[in-house]
Amino acid sequence: MKIFQYLLFLTFFASCSAPKALFTAEKQSTHAPATVNFKNQSVKADKYLWEFGDGKTSEEMNPEHRYTLSGNYKVTLNAMKGKKQNIYAQEILLDPPHQCLVEMNTTLGTMIIQLYDETPLHRDNFIKLIESGFYENVLFHRVIKGFMIQGGDPDSKGAASGKRLGSGGPGYTIPAEFVDTLVHIKGALAAARQGDAVNPKKESSGSQFYIAHGKPLPASQIDAMEIQKGMKYTSTARDIFSTLGGIPFLDKDYTVFGRVIKGLEIIDAIADSKTDGADRPLTDVKILSVKIIN
Secondary structure, eight states: OHHHHHHHHHHHHHHHHSOBOOEEEEESOSBSSEEEEEEEOOBSOSEEEEEOSSSOEEOOSSOEEEEOSOEEEEEEEEEEETTEEEEEEEEEEEBOOSSEEEEEEETTEEEEEEEOTTOHHHHHHHHHHHHTTTTTTOBEEEEETTTEEEEOOGGGTTOOTTOOOOOOOSSOEEOOOOOTTOOOBTTEEEEOOOOTTTOTTOOEESSOEEEEOOBOOOHHHHHHHHHHHTOOOOHHHHHHHHHTOBOGGGTTTSOEEEEEEEOHHHHHHHHTOOBOTTSOBSSOOBEEEEEEEO
């Protein structure tokens, strides 16, 4: 009888000392892209292995994970202690974004870009090129701090150091799509083009683009731009011009078809690149990938 009681005690003790996995998840948004904070509520464990359902893992106790794409992700937590383990799983559902968003990964970091529905020709063309892999390994071939960073020339793929770039494209242009409310604030995505002398209709390059950098502007300069351009800036645009900066002198001359909504610091990092006499960075800044967030 005493032996039976002893064995029962050992079984009970062993089961009580086994780890038990449990966690909660807090989404910062219900739409992709979104960051999810995981709070580990496991007991009697000293090691953890998270699998987030998108191929990424972590061994942190309370990880934070960013999902780029929408979907239903099965997240598992394996709580371990010695040879014992316990697994808990939960599904994370993220809806598609309300806006048309793309993720651009570069050698200096990642930017999330919103494409404007008000410029459908440029939006659809950009998406077409992204889906074909056109921009992979293309360089930011022209960088001028305080002005803009430019890329999209297919001739820049594997270009030798010092090679002059900026003339390449897909072989077609896009009609201008000027919208008064879409202006050159810092982070604006706009289409490059040939000059007015050979391009009086201001048609856009089929692939080359630039992202506005600029400098903060005084109110007097913003007022002068309104008079010169014959337009009225919104209060939001004026605030951004005065705090973050922009290049409003290009408004109504170059089509703005998107903006960087996350990763403005990456624009700064690229703009800080040392360049040669043709404004090409001495160390290549490469677009590694661009993908649609859906």
